Amino acid sequence: MKERRRGGYLPQDFQYDILTRLPTKSLVRFKSVCQQWCNLISDSNFSKLHLQKCMSKVIIFSWQREADRFYGYYFSYKLDETGVIATNIGPFQFPISPMLFSVAFCDNLMLFDHDYSSLTIRLSVYDAITHHRRELLPPLHTCQQSLGRYLVLIYDASSQKYKAVVLSFSGGLAHLDHCYICSLGSEIEESWRQSTPPLLQSVRHKFLPIVVKGILYWIAERPEKGYDVFVQPMNVATEEFMASIPVPCPPQDSFPPSGNYKMKLLEIKESLCLANPTSPDELDIWVLKLSDESIWIKLHKICLDSMVNRPTGLTSFFRGVFLPWLVTESCNNKLGYMVVQHTAHSLYWYNLDTKEMKHIAMDTDQMKHVDILGEPVGYLMQLSVIKN
Numbered sequence: 001m002k003e004r005r006r007g008g009y010l011p012q013d014f015q016y017d018i019l020t021r022l023p024t025k026s027l028v029r030f031k032s033v034c035q036q037w038c039n040l041i042s043d044s045n046f047s048k049l050h051l052q053k054c055m056s057k058v059i060i061f062s063w064q065r066e067a068d069r070f071y072g073y074y075f076s077y078k079l080d081e082t083g084v085i086a087t088n089i090g091p092f093q094f095p096i097s098p099m100l101f102s103v104a105f106c107d108n109l110m111l112f113d114h115d116y117s118s119l120t121i122r123l124s125v126y127d128a129i130t131h132h133r134r135e136l137l138p139p140l141h142t143c144q145q146s147l148g149r150y151l152v153l154i155y156d157a158s159s160q161k162y163k164a165v166v167l168s169f170s171g172g173l174a175h176l177d178h179c180y181i182c183s184l185g186s187e188i189e190e191s192w193r194q195s196t197p198p199l200l201q202s203v204r205h206k207f208l209p210i211v212v213k214g215i216l217y218w219i220a221e222r223p224e225k226g227y228d229v230f231v232q233p234m235n236v237a238t239e240e241f242m243a244s245i246p247v248p249c250p251p252q253d254s255f256p257p258s259g260n261y262k263m264k265l266l267e268i269k270e271s272l273c274l275a276n277p278t279s280p281d282e283l284d285i286w287v288l289k290l291s292d293e294s295i296w297i298k299l300h301k302i303c304l305d306s307m308v309n310r311p312t313g314l315t316s317f318f319r320g321v322f323l324p325w326l327v328t329e330s331c332n333n334k335l336g337y338m339v340v341q342h343t344a345h346s347l348y349w350y351n352l353d354t355k356e357m358k359h360i361a362m363d364t365d366q367m368k369h370v371d372i373l374g375e376p377v378g379y380l381m382q383l384s385v386i387k388n
Contacts, residue, residue: 015037015040016040016046019037019040019041019046019050020046020049020050020053021053024050024054024269024329024330024331025270027041027050027331028331041331042332044332046331047330047331047332050330050331051328051330051331051336051337052081052082052083053081054328054329054336055079055082055083055328055336055337055349056079056080056081056082056083057079058079058083058326058328058339059076059077059078059079060076060077060078060079060086060347060360060362061076061077061105061110062077076088076089076128077089077362079360083337083349083358083360084349084358084359084360084361085360085361086347086360086361086362088362103151104150104151104152104153104164105153106153106154106155106162107155108127108128108129109125109126109127109128109153109162110125110126110127110128110153111123111124111125111126111151111153111164112124112126112151113149113151121149121166122135123135123136123151123164123166124136125164125184136164136182136184136190137190148168148169148174149166149167149168149169150165150166150167150169150203150208150209150218151164151165151166152164152165152166152167152209152211152216153165154211154216154236156183156214156236156237157214157237158214158236158237159183159237161183161184161185162183162184163181163182163183163184163236164181164182164184165179165180165181165209165216166179166180166181167179167203167209167218168180169202169203174202174203175200175201175202175223176197176201176202176203176220177196177197178194178195178196179194179195179196179197179234179241180192180193180194181193181194181195181239193239195239195240195241197232197241198241198244199222199244200222200223200224201220201221201222201223201230201232202220202221202222202223203218203219203220208264208265209265210265210266210267210272211236212267212270212271212272213270214235214236214237215233215234215235215236215242215272216233216234216235216236217231217232217233217234217265217272218231218232218265219231219232219247219263219265220232220244229247229263230244230245230246230247231244231245231246231247231265231272231274231288232244232245233245233291242291243292245288245291245294246294247263247274247276247296248274248276248284248286248296248298249276249278249284262276262277262317262318262322262323263275263276263277264323264324266285266324266325266326266327267326267327268285268287268299268327268329269329271287271288271289272287272288272291273285273286273287273288273299273327274286274288274296275324277317277318277322279317280304280316280317280318280319281303281304281305281316281317282301282302282303282304282317283301283302283317283322284298284300284301284302285298285299285300285301285302285324286298286299287299300352302350302352302355304316304317306355307350307355307356307357308354308355308356308357309356309357309358310357311342311346311348311357311359313342313343314342321341321342321343322340322341322342323340323341323342324338324339324340324350325338325339325340325341326338326339327339327352336351336352336353337349337350337351337352338350338352339360340357346359346360346362347359347360347362348360
């Protein structure tokens with residue numbers, strides 16, 4: 001009589017369903033578990049289903065501040081299983097600074113500024129799960145010439161704490177003056193540290209920072225050298241600035257400034273990438289292979305002429321809006337879908353393999369508020385797309 005196998009047995013359809021819900025990085029490792037799993041994960045139908053579920057694990061945040069009012073409205077959207085229908089989870093109201101980019105996200109936490117002047121900063125942290133909100137103390141004072149700031153909320157794996165980062169810039173050229181960092185924890189532990197950038201640099205309001213594998217990156221310019229654009233990294237754990245990284249295909253004197261400002265940092269397969277329009281009809285995506293040697297490799301090229309179902313308003317990468325936010329990764333070593341913002345209220349999926357664009361249906365009616373005369377006064381100020 002054969003001895004019964006110890007442990008429980010998991011039916012194959014259960015295994016299939018569980019594997020489709022795992023991150024791409026885990027599936028690549030699980031290919032080496034056994035031949036059955038390798039064949040299953042390598043199957044094209046499995047890859048399509050897994051990619052579809054990755055598309056549904058995206059949360060869209062948008063916010064607006066009404067004219068002459070001190071309150072903002074935040075709207076969160078969750079995609080359905082098809083990834084093309086965004087359901088409004090519901091807005092909530094909070095006092096917000098009139099400055100641009102005064103909100104940052106990380107996981108279920110939101111960091112926002114609710115001070116109404118540029119001389120001080122009052123920051124609060126909001127938990128989207130517990131709906132708990134608290135203000136960070138003490139308030140941080142910036143220089144009197146402050147023009148604006150970026151807010152960044154990041155998770156430091158080395159200390160297992162969230163960190164709030166404030167990039168403060170001033171002057172007509174938006175010179176980056178200081179970087180303030182605070183570790184979130186108990187009120188006793190929360191104190192601000194200040195550091196100064198290693199070189200004179202300007203930070204444009206469209207160059208949104210990004211965190212990749214514990215390094216905070218943002219795009220900056222050397223104002224004394226015209227359009228000398230580079231990537232500035234900072235180590236999240238040590239809170240130290242690192243050597244600047246020149247961008248590939250730097251803009252020339254004849255390069256339109258509007259094209260220069262269309263650059264966007266991305267994370268693809270845990271690597272830093274840069275989306276850079278090189279002409280009105282072409283946009284290149286570069287991946288940083290060696291940061292110490294500033295080696296970039298061209299990963300993908302997007303051409304307007306080859307797009308399927310291209311929006312009618314998108315006629316140029318310089319003049320039009322084609323703002324990449326994130327890329328869902330396929331488990332078969334192919335690039336997946338990229339979330340692209342086309343207008344203030346419209347998002348698309350762009351298939352990097354088939355070059356097809358799919359519109360994401362969003363109910364934006366709640367974003368439109370009217371005054372006593374019936375005229376719309378609300379407008380979308382910022383949009384953020386994160387993985388759930």
